[in-house]
Amino acid sequence: xxxxxxxxxxxxxxxxxxxxxxxxxxxxxxxxxxxxxxxxxxxxxxxxxxxxxxxxxxxxxxxxxxxxxxxxxxxxxxxxxxxxxxxxxxxxxxxxxxxxxxxxxxxxxxxxxxxxxxxxxxxxxxxxxxxxxxxxxxxxxxxxxxxxxxxxxxxxxxxxxxxxxxxxxxxxxxxxxxxxxxxxxxxxxxxxxxxxxxxxxxxxxxxxxxxxxxxxxxxxxxxxxxxxxxxxxxxxxxxxxxxxxxxxxxxxxxxxxxxxxxxxxxxxxxxxxxxxxxxxxxxxxxxxxxxxxxxxxxxxxxxxxxxxxxxxxxxxxxxxxxxxxxxxxxxxxxxxxxxxxxxxxxxxxxxxxxxxxxxxxxxxxxxxxxxxxxxxxxxxxxxxxxxxxxxxxxxxxxxxxxxxxxxxxxxxxxxxxxxxxxxxxxxxxxxxxxxxxxxxxxxxxxxxxxxxxxxxxxxxxxxxxxxxxxxxxxxxxxxxxxxxxxxxxxxxxxxxxxxxxxxxxx
Amino acid sequence: xxxxxxxxxxxxxxxxxxxxxxxxxxxxxxxxxxxxxxxxxxxxxxxxxxxxxxxxxxxxxxxxxxxxxxxxxxxxxxxxxxxxxxxxxxxxxxxxxxxxxxxxxxxxxxxxxxxxxxxxxxxxxxxxxxxxxxxxxxxxxxxxxxxxxxxxxxxxxxxxxxxxxxxxxxxxxxxxxxxxxxxxxxxxxxxxxxxxxxxxxxxxxxxxxxxxxxxxxxxxxxxxxxxxxxxxxxxxxxxxxxxxxxxxxxxxxxxxxxxxxxxxxxxxxxxxxxxxxxxxxxxxxxxxxxxxxxxxxxxxxxxxxxxxxxxxxxxxxxxxxxxx
Numbered sequence: 001x002x003x004x005x006x007x008x009x010x011x012x013x014x015x016x017x018x019x020x021x022x023x024x025x026x027x028x029x030x031x032x033x034x035x036x037x038x039x040x041x042x043x044x045x046x047x048x049x050x051x052x053x054x055x056x057x058x059x060x061x062x063x064x065x066x067x068x069x070x071x072x073x074x075x076x077x078x079x080x081x082x083x084x085x086x087x088x089x090x091x092x093x094x095x096x097x098x099x100x101x102x103x104x105x106x107x108x109x110x111x112x113x114x115x116x117x118x119x120x121x122x123x124x125x126x127x128x129x130x131x132x133x134x135x136x137x138x139x140x141x142x143x144x145x146x147x148x149x150x151x152x153x154x155x156x157x158x159x160x161x162x163x164x165x166x167x168x169x170x171x172x173x174x175x176x177x178x179x180x181x182x183x184x185x186x187x188x189x190x191x192x193x194x195x196x197x198x199x200x201x202x203x204x205x206x207x208x209x210x211x212x213x214x215x216x217x218x219x220x221x222x223x224x225x226x227x228x229x230x231x232x233x234x235x236x237x238x239x240x241x242x243x244x245x246x247x248x249x250x251x252x253x254x255x256x257x258x259x260x261x262x263x264x265x266x267x268x269x270x271x272x273x274x275x276x277x278x279x280x281x282x283x284x285x286x287x288x289x290x291x292x293x294x295x296x297x298x299x300x301x302x303x304x305x306x307x308x309x310x311x312x313x314x315x316x317x318x319x320x321x322x323x324x325x326x327x328x329x330x331x332x333x334x335x336x337x338x339x340x341x342x343x344x345x346x347x348x349x350x351x352x353x354x355x356x357x358x359x360x361x362x363x364x365x366x367x368x369x370x371x372x373x374x375x376x377x378x379x380x381x382x383x384x385x386x387x388x389x390x391x392x393x394x395x396x397x398x399x400x401x402x403x404x405x406x407x408x409x410x411x412x413x414x415x416x417x418x419x420x421x422x423x424x425x426x427x428x429x430x431x432x433x434x435x436x437x438x439x440x441x442x443x444x445x446x447x448x449x450x451x452x453x454x455x456x457x458x459x460x461x462x463x464x465x466x467x468x469x470x471x472x473x474x475x476x477x478x479x480x481x482x483x484x485x486x487x488x489x490x491x492x493x494x495x496x497x498x499x500x501x502x503x504x505x506x
Numbered sequence: 507x508x509x510x511x512x513x514x515x516x517x518x519x520x521x522x523x524x525x526x527x528x529x530x531x532x533x534x535x536x537x538x539x540x541x542x543x544x545x546x547x548x549x550x551x552x553x554x555x556x557x558x559x560x561x562x563x564x565x566x567x568x569x570x571x572x573x574x575x576x577x578x579x580x581x582x583x584x585x586x587x588x589x590x591x592x593x594x595x596x597x598x599x600x601x602x603x604x605x606x607x608x609x610x611x612x613x614x615x616x617x618x619x620x621x622x623x624x625x626x627x628x629x630x631x632x633x634x635x636x637x638x639x640x641x642x643x644x645x646x647x648x649x650x651x652x653x654x655x656x657x658x659x660x661x662x663x664x665x666x667x668x669x670x671x672x673x674x675x676x677x678x679x680x681x682x683x684x685x686x687x688x689x690x691x692x693x694x695x696x697x698x699x700x701x702x703x704x705x706x707x708x709x710x711x712x713x714x715x716x717x718x719x720x721x722x723x724x725x726x727x728x729x730x731x732x733x734x735x736x737x738x739x740x741x742x743x744x745x746x747x748x749x750x751x752x753x754x755x756x757x758x759x760x761x762x763x764x765x766x767x768x769x770x771x772x773x774x775x776x777x778x779x780x781x782x783x784x785x786x787x788x789x790x791x792x793x794x795x796x797x798x799x800x801x802x803x804x805x806x807x808x809x810x811x812x813x814x815x816x817x818x819x820x821x822x823x824x825x826x827x828x829x830x
Contacts, residue, residue: 304717306716306717326719326721327716327717327718327719328719328720328721330719331719337717339714339717344711344713344714345711345713345714345717346714346717347711347714348706348707348710348711348714348715348777349710349711350710350711350777350778351706351707351710351777355703355706355707358703359703359707359715359718359720360718360719362700362703362704363700366700369699370694370698370699371698371699371700371703413718
């Protein structure tokens with residue numbers, strides 16, 4: 001049905017996909033698996049026409065195709081259902097399904113009757129007992145997903161790509177979804193199913209393709225393979241990053257958090273983070289690993305005082321109880337947070353390097369109530385040199401620097417606050433290998449000076465390389481703890497995979 | 507390379523160059539334009555807009571907007587005038603409070619500050635978009651002005667009070683002194699203080715600013731409060747110049763003010779721009795108004811021309827920032 005032949009996709013400085021090939025058959029479900037950053041989403045974006053510049057060929061129904069845009073891909077028969085649903089809440093189901101391809105009467109007005117009839121047909125087929133004129137905002141997440149599927153079916157797609165379709169829905173909704181997928185399979189559609197939940201794949205998939213570091217490493221039939229084998233194939237690399245020698249001279253507890261809870265932003269009776277307690281010693285690097293949606297970022301944000309009204313916890317720094325309700329409180333308590341998305345939360349891109357570095361410590365840079373330019377220059381030059389930030393001058397706009405150097409600016413502005421505990425959220429995301437290893441060295445160096453470090457990452461090798469101790473999170477809870485000496489990629493990944501309802505049925 | 511530097515200089519001084527060309531054209535077209543008395547006349551008129559627009563610039567730098575400045579100006583002018591002339595009489599207790607000039611002025615500025623703080627509070631506490639919160643204040647303050655004045659002008663305010671709007675000091679009109687001092691303070695505030703730095707940071711990236719420990723709400727409330735106080739000072743200047751507080755004073759001043767900010771190169775999405783640009787913008791609008799009057803252009807056409815100038819200024823600014 002669809003053949004991907006040696007696709008390579010480059011981003012500036014990064015090879016996201018390298019010679020990836022895969023074949024989809026009609027009436028079969030192909031599971032696409034791989035760690036975060038293995039290239040799954042890039043591949044899906046190439047297939048669905050979001051990325052147009054790639055090397056290699058897509059052969060669809062025995063013809064070479066090159067989609068100009070997502071709409072083109074859709075019209076030719078490839079539909080994608082994204083993890084984040086792309087529905088407009090205050091339009092009805094019908095209006096959403098026909099968005100951008102409305103049926104028109106001979107007078108040029110919307111043919112509402114015809115569209116409603118067609119929507120009803122689709123909903124019947126998907127066994128959803130909701131009226132076509134219902135607003136999407138009033139549907140449950142699982143039902144919204146079905147609407148997305150209906151959207152895909154409207155154009156009579158032959159290939160349907162589903163990205164983590166069960167990540168946001170309840171158990172009974174998963175049952176419904178799987179029945180629909182089975183039906184689609186019987187209608188001879190080719191389905192690509194992307195999920196971290198391996199047990200689900202064993203239930204529905206026929207084939208699997210494993211991506212690793214942008215390459216397609218393995219493919220085959222689900223029959224006869226085990227979960228352990230799949231996990232091995234997903235990791236499958238030799239770790240050669242220098243592992244840090246664990247410091248035995250632990251100088252006592254620096255930071256501890258007890259019974260941390262965070263409420264779900266929408267469903268107020270559920271918790272995003274459940275009863276998390278852990279501590280960090282002086283000079284210790286604690287790695288936190290978790291897959292997408294495990295709650296890693298939320299954990300750091302909650303500790304840093306960003307969700308005061310919906311969370312509870314008990315935090316001690318240096319054996320003193322700290323009440324942290326705002327980032328300013330957190331900074332006063334000696335914490336610093338390097339956020340996951342440096343462009344969105346870390347830097348003011350339109351300001352220069354100097355100003356960004358000085359932003360957290362302006363009160364120390366004043367002279368007689370006015371900001372002192374010489375003090376600012378001194379501070380920023382100190383960190384530009386210490387962290388080897390490559391910039392033409394301190395006056396260069398932060399937005400003009402490379403990802404690695406931007407990350408160093410964020411680090412610099414936090415180191416300037418002289419923190420006791422540094423919270424790092426995916427500090428090496430999207431930066432090149434060289435800059436990565438510089439950042440590792442930096443972090444290890446900081447820990448050697450006695451700073452406590454929490455290092456959140458979704459990349460196993462780097463977690464293993466720099467951490468003294470590793471916590472694993474899944475579904476908002478800590479599921480395992482390892483000393484770095486006895487941690488293996490295998491064991492960590494096993495603890496990180498969320499357990500769904502099918503665990504017991506296997 | 508050399509060309510690039512020339513280009514950069516050109517862009518940097520574009521509003522000054524525009525102002526110069528405008529003045530040159532007007533002096534050729536009208537023999538009344540380039541006279542000392544006309545120059546002071548223009549500056550006197552412009553100083554009210556400079557007062558308001560200085561506050562507006564601070565707000566726009568945080569990516570906000572204040573539509574209420576015109577109404578706040580009217581209310582504060584009326585309060586100062588009313589207190590000065592009539593004081594407050596409480597019919598029930600036969601109580602009467604008279605106001606000195608200083609007391610009346612302070613009461614006016616205080617009113618402006620309170621209304622500005624209210625704007626900031628609504629925006630930060632309830633996450634009301636600045637456009638809506640200040641639109642509400644536009645109506646509220648105008649209504650309060652009508653209540654206070656009962657719809658009639660308050661006139662005959664005494665010679666000392668008139669000094670603020672019409673007087674001279676060291677050969678320069680008093681309103682120009684006042685707006686000049688405000689501009690100097692605002693330039694220092696934006697370029698040399700923590701508050702100023704936070705204003706730019708919040709406009710550039712609010713969530714990064716919040717994570718950096720900046721109390722975003724406090725900064726915003728401060729900025730709206732300052733803008734309210736400056737609108738009040740503008741109201742006092744207008745009232746003093748006319749020797750009368752008009753209930754419908756300041757109508758659509760917010761538009762002239764936003765125009766000055768935008769022509770001055772401050773980005774409406776925040777984080778980029780400066781006070782001196784706004785001053786140039788206000789002067790350009792003032793000179794344009796004055797020139798069109800001197801040239802006997804009909805007031806209807808004046809509005810059309812002004813509209814196109816604003817549009818042109820923003821288009822040039824956009825194309826420049828794209829090339830950067």
